[in-house]
Amino acid sequence: MYRTNTCGELTLKEEGKEVILSGWCDTVRDHGNLTFVDLRDRYGITQIVLDHSKNDEIKEIGKKLRKEFVIKINGKIKKRPVGTEKKEVITGEIEIDVDKVVILSESKPLPIDLTQRTNTNEDLKLKYRYLDLRKKEMQDKFVLRHDIVKCVRDFYNTQNFIEIETPILAKSTPEGARDYLVPSRVNPSRYYALPQSPQLFKQLIMIAGFDKYMQIAKCFRDEDLRADRQPEFTQIDVEMSFVEQEDIILLHEKLMKKIWKEILNFDLQTPFPRLSYDESMEKYGVDKPDMRFDLELIDLTDLLSKDEFNVFNEVVKKGGVIKGINLKGKSDLSRKEIEKLNEFVKIYKAKGLATLKMVNGVFESNIVKFFKDETLEKLKTVTKMQENDILLIVADDKNIVYPAMGNLRNYLGKEFDLIDKKRWAFVWITDFPMFELDEEENRPKALHHPFTSPKKEDLTFLESDPYRVKSDAYDLALNGFELGGGSIRIFDPKLQKRVFNVLKISDEEAQEKFGFFLEAFDYGAPPHGGLAFGLDRLVMLIGGFSDIRETIAFPKNKSAISPMDGSPGQVSQKQLNELYLASTFIEEK
Numbered sequence: 001m002y003r004t005n006t007c008g009e010l011t012l013k014e015e016g017k018e019v020i021l022s023g024w025c026d027t028v029r030d031h032g033n034l035t036f037v038d039l040r041d042r043y044g045i046t047q048i049v050l051d052h053s054k055n056d057e058i059k060e061i062g063k064k065l066r067k068e069f070v071i072k073i074n075g076k077i078k079k080r081p082v083g084t085e086k087k088e089v090i091t092g093e094i095e096i097d098v099d100k101v102v103i104l105s106e107s108k109p110l111p112i113d114l115t116q117r118t119n120t121n122e123d124l125k126l127k128y129r130y131l132d133l134r135k136k137e138m139q140d141k142f143v144l145r146h147d148i149v150k151c152v153r154d155f156y157n158t159q160n161f162i163e164i165e166t167p168i169l170a171k172s173t174p175e176g177a178r179d180y181l182v183p184s185r186v187n188p189s190r191y192y193a194l195p196q197s198p199q200l201f202k203q204l205i206m207i208a209g210f211d212k213y214m215q216i217a218k219c220f221r222d223e224d225l226r227a228d229r230q231p232e233f234t235q236i237d238v239e240m241s242f243v244e245q246e247d248i249i250l251l252h253e254k255l256m257k258k259i260w261k262e263i264l265n266f267d268l269q270t271p272f273p274r275l276s277y278d279e280s281m282e283k284y285g286v287d288k289p290d291m292r293f294d295l296e297l298i299d300l301t302d303l304l305s306k307d308e309f310n311v312f313n314e315v316v317k318k319g320g321v322i323k324g325i326n327l328k329g330k331s332d333l334s335r336k337e338i339e340k341l342n343e344f345v346k347i348y349k350a351k352g353l354a355t356l357k358m359v360n361g362v363f364e365s366n367i368v369k370f371f372k373d374e375t376l377e378k379l380k381t382v383t384k385m386q387e388n389d390i391l392l393i394v395a396d397d398k399n400i401v402y403p404a405m406g407n408l409r410n411y412l413g414k415e416f417d418l419i420d421k422k423r424w425a426f427v428w429i430t431d432f433p434m435f436e437l438d439e440e441e442n443r444p445k446a447l448h449h450p451f452t453s454p455k456k457e458d459l460t461f462l463e464s465d466p467y468r469v470k471s472d473a474y475d476l477a478l479n480g481f482e483l484g485g486g487s488i489r490i491f492d493p494k495l496q497k498r499v500f501n502v503l504k505i506s507d508e509e510a511q512e513k514f515g516f517f518l519e520a521f522d523y524g525a526p527p528h529g530g531l532a533f534g535l536d537r538l539v540m541l542i543g544g545f546s547d548i549r550e551t552i553a554f555p556k557n558k559s560a561i562s563p564m565d566g567s568p569g570q571v572s573q574k575q576l577n578e579l580y581l582a583s584t585f586i587e588e589k
Contacts, residue, residue: 001020002020002022002072003020003021003022003072004019004020004021005019005020005021006021006041006043006044007021007023007039007040007041007043007044007045007046007091008041008043008044008045008046008090008091009043009044009090009091010046010077010090010091010094010096011090011091011093011094012079012093012094014077014094015077015078015079015094016076016077016078017076017077018074018075018076019074019075019076019077019096020072020073020074021039021046021048021072021073021075021096022041022070022071022072022073022104023039023040023041023070023071024039024040024041024068024069024070024134025037025038025039025040025065025066025067025068025069025070025071026038026039026040026045026067027067028065028066028067028069030062030063033051033052033053034049034050034051034052034062035049035050035052035062035063035065036048036049036050037049037050037065037071039071039073039096042139044089044090044091045089045091046091046094046095046096047080047091047094047095047096048073048075048095048096048098049078049095049096049097049098050062050065050098050101051097051098054098054099057100057101058098058100058101061101061102061103062101064103065103066106066107066109067107067109067110068107068110069103069105069106069107070103070104070105070107071101071102071103071104072101072102072104073096073098073100073101073102074098074099074100074101075096075097075098075099075100076096076097076099077094077095077096077097078094078095078096078097079093079094080092080093080094080095110128110131111124111127111128111131112124112125112128112131112132114131114132114134114135116135122557123557123563124563126549126555126557126562126563126564127563127564128564129553129554129555129564130564133553138550141539141543141545141550141551142551142553144263144539144542144543145535145539145551147262147263148259148263148535148538148539148542149216149535151258151259151262151263152216152236152255152259152535153214153216155254155255155258155259156212156214156238156255159212159251160212161212161213161214161238162210162212162213162214163213163214163215163216164205164210164213164215165215166195166198166201166202166205166215166217167195167201168194168195168218169182169192169194170192170193170194170195170201171192171193171516172191172192172193173193173200173513173514177196177221177222177223178221178222178223179193179194179196179220179222180193180194180220180221180222180231181193181194182194183579183580183581184579185578185579188580189580194220195217195218195219195220196219196220196221197217197219197235197237197532198215198217198219198235198237199449199451200451200514200517202215202237202238202239202530203239203451203489203517203528204517204520205239206239206240206241206525206526206528207520207521207523207524207525207526211240211241211242211526212239212240212241213237213238213239213240213530214236214237214238214239215235215237216234216235216236216237216535217234217235217236217237217532218232218233218234219232219233219234219235220232220233221233225556225558225559225560228481228534228536228537228540228547228548229548230536230548230549230552230555230556231556231560232556233534233535233536233548233552234534234535234536235484235532235533235534235535236484236532236533236534236535236538237530237532238252238486238530238531238532239528239529239530240528240529240530241526241527241528242526242527242528243488243527243528243529244488244527244529245430245472245474245488245529248474248486248529248530248531249428249474250271252476252531252533253270253271253272254270256268256270256272256426256476257270259538259542260424260542263542264542266424268424268426272426272427272428272476273291273426273427273428274427274428274429274430275289275427275428275429275430276429276430276431277429277430277431277432277433277470278431280427280429281398281402281406282297282299283296283297284296284297284406284409285297285323285401285402285403285404285405285406285407285408285409286402286403286406286407286410286480287429287432287475287477287482288429288475288477288480288481288482289406289427289477289480290410290413290419290425290479290480291425291427291477291479292413292419292420292421292423292425292479292480293413293418293419293420294418295325295326295327295409295412295413295418296325297323297324297325297405297406297409298323298324298325298326298382298383299321299322299323300322300323300324300379300382300383300393301316301320301321301322301323303322303375303378303379303382304322304371304375304379304393304395305322306375307370307371307372307375308370308371309367309370309371311395312395315395315396315397316395318397319397320395320396320397320398320401321395321396321397321398321401322393322394322395322401323393323394323395323401323402323405324383324391324392324393325391325392325405325408325409325412326383326384326385326389326390326391327389327390327391327392327412327416328386328388328389329388329389330388330389330390330416331357331358331359331364331388331389331390332388333390338353338355341353341392341408341411344407344408344411345394345404345405345408347404347407348400348403348404348407349396349400349404350394350396350400350401350404351396352394353392353393353394353408354367354392354393354394354395355390355391355392355393356368356379356390356391356393357388357389357390357391358380358385358386358387358388358389358390358391359387359388360387361387363376363379363380363385363391379391392408394408410480423479424478424479425478425479426476426477426478426483427476427477427478428474428475428476428477429474429475429476429477429485430473430474431455431470431471431473432447432448432470432471432473432474432475433447433467433469433470433471434446434447434452434454434455434458434466434469434470434471434499435447435466435467435469435502435503436467437467443503443504444466444467444502444503444504445503446499446503447471447473448471448473448485448487449487450496450499450500450503450505451489451490451496452471452472452473452487452488452489452490453471453472453487453488453489453490453491453495453529454469454470454471454472454495454499455469455470455471455472458470459495462498462499462502463498463501463502466502471487472487472488472529473485473486473487473488474486474487474531476531476533478541479541481537481541482534482537483533483534483537483538483541484531484532484533484534484538485531485532486529486530486531486532487529487530487531488527488528488529489528489529489530491521491525491526491527491528492521493518493521493522496518496521497510534548536548536551536552539551
C-alpha cells in the first residue's frame with residue numbers, strides 16, 4: 001500500500017493514528033538530528049519528521065533527501081509543538097513522526113522554479129510543462145476546468161440531452177479557417193481533415209432523430225494564434241431540433257446561471273441584455289462589446305460633414321462615417337499620449353485621430369476653425385462634452401472606423417481604469433448579416449457558415465440585395481470576449497440551394513464539398529439549431545486568467561510549437577513515401 005491518506009486531509013482528530021503517505025518533497029530542512037519535510041501531493045501538504053536517532057536507515061535517507069524526491073513514509077500522527085502550528089492550513093496542527101521511509105524516485109535539480117520567486121521564460125515553462133503543472137495554482141486551474149465540465153454535463157443531462165462523439169478524421173469542408181490535413185496511407189492522394197467544429201455531423205444527428213445533442217468536442221483550426229486562440233481547442237457543442245432562436249437563448253442563460261452559481265456562488269441576473277449586430281457596431285464598434293464600462297461611440301457623420309472641413313466632407317461623400325468618443329476629464333493628455341492613441345488607431349488602417357479638447361467652455365483644436373459656431377454648439381450637446389473632456393474622432397470607411405474606434409474604446413477602458421472588474425457583463429448579439437463582401441473575389445460570402453438560416457422576413461431580398469439580409473444567428477459575449485454563438489439552420493433543400501447560388505457555389509461544387517450532407521436533407525429534416533461555447537475561454541474568464549494556454553494541459557506557444565515534445569516535427573523519408581508525399585521544403589543550415 002502506497003498511502004492510507006492524502007497529504008491534505010489529516011487533522012488533530014486523527015492524533016495517534018498510524019498512516020502511510022506518499023508524495024513529493026516540497027521542502028527539505030536539515031536540523032542536525034532531525035529532517036523536516038513538507039510532503040506534497042495534489043491534495044495538500046503534510047509536515048513529516050525524520051528522527052535520525054531512530055535507526056541508521058532513517059538517518060541515511062534523511063541526509064539524502066532533496067526537493068522533488070518522491071517518497072513513501074509510515075508513521076504516527078502527532079500534535080505539532082506549541083508555537084509551530086499553521087492554523088491557516090488544514091494539516092497545520094499535526095506532523096507525522098516517521099518510523100519508515102522509502103525513496104520511490106529521485107529528482108535532479110529542477111530546470112524551472114516552482115516557487116515563482118524568479119521569472120521563468122515562457123517557452124522554458126512550456127518545455128517542462130509537466131513540472132510547471134506541479135504547482136498548486138496550476139493544478140487548481142484544472143480542478144476548476146473539471147468542475148465546469150461536470151457542471152455542464154450535469155445540466156444537459158437534466159435537460160435530456162445525449163452526448164454523442166463525432167469523427168475526428170473527416171472530409172475537408174470550407175468553414176472559415178484553414179484545415180489541418182491528414183494524408184491517408186491506404187488511399188493515396190486523399191486527405192482527411194481534422195474538424196474545425198462538428199457542424200455538419202451535429203446537424204446529421206438531428207436528421208437521425210436525436211433531438212438534443214451535446215458534446216465536449218475537440219476542434220482544430222490552422223489560424224494565427226493570440227491570447228484566446230490555440231490550434232486545438234475544446235467546444236461545448238450543442239444542437240437541438242424543433243426549436244427557435246428564443247428556445248436556445250433561454251436554455252443557455254439557464255446554463256450560465258447554473259455554472260456561475262455552482263462554481264463561483266454568484267447569482268447572475270437574467271435575462272441577459274440583447275443588442276442587434278447593427279446596434280453593437282454603432283455603439284461599440286465590435287460585435288463582442290465589453291459592457292462593463294460606458295464610453296459609447298457617438299455618430300457625428302451628419303453633424304461634421306456639412307461645414308468647411310474637407311477631410312470629413314470627402315469621407316462622407318464616399319459613403320464613410322465619422323465616429324467620436326468623449327473621454328471624460330482627460331483634456332490634460334500630453335502630446336505624446338495623444339500621439340500614442342493616434343498610432344493605435346493606425347493599426348486598424350485609420351489615417352489618424354482628430355482631437356478636440358473642452359477648455360474654459362470652448363473647443364480647442366487645430367480643426368475648430370473649419371466649423372461654424374452653430375455646429376460646435378450642437379457638437380457639445382450631442383457629445384455631452386463638459387469642462388476638461390477630450391473628443392477623439394476617426395473618419396473613414398465604416399469597415400475601418402468600427403474596428404479602429406471599437407478597439408480604441410477597449411484600450412481606453414483598460415488604460416484609464418474605466419472597467420468594473422467585479423462585473424460579469426453578458427450580452428447577446430443577434431440579427432447578424434447573412435453575408436459579407438469577399439473583397440478578393442468581389443462576391444458575397446457567409447458571415448457564419450452557409451447553413452445558417454436567413455430571417456424569414458428578409459427572404460425576398462436574398463437574390464436582389466443579399467447584404468441587406470439578416471440571419472437567425474446569435475453570439476453570447478462576456479466582458480469583451482465572444483463566449484460562443486450559433487444559429488438556426490437551414491433545413492429546406494430549396495432554400496439551401498438559393499443560398500448556395502448567392503454564394504456562387506455551383507451544384508457541382510456543392511455536391512463535391514457537401515454532397516453526403518445535402519443528400520441527408522432529402523429524407524426528412526427537422527427544424528433545428530444550435531450553438532457552441534469555447535470551453536477553454538469559459539474557464540479562462542471564470543478563473544480570471546489572461547491566456548487560454550493556462551487552461552490547457554499541454555498547449556502550444558505563440559508560434560504554434562510545443563517546446564516540450566518539439567511538435568510539429570520532421571518525419572522520415574520512409575513515412576513520407578508511405579503517404580505518397582514529397583517534401584519540397586529545404587531546411588536552412
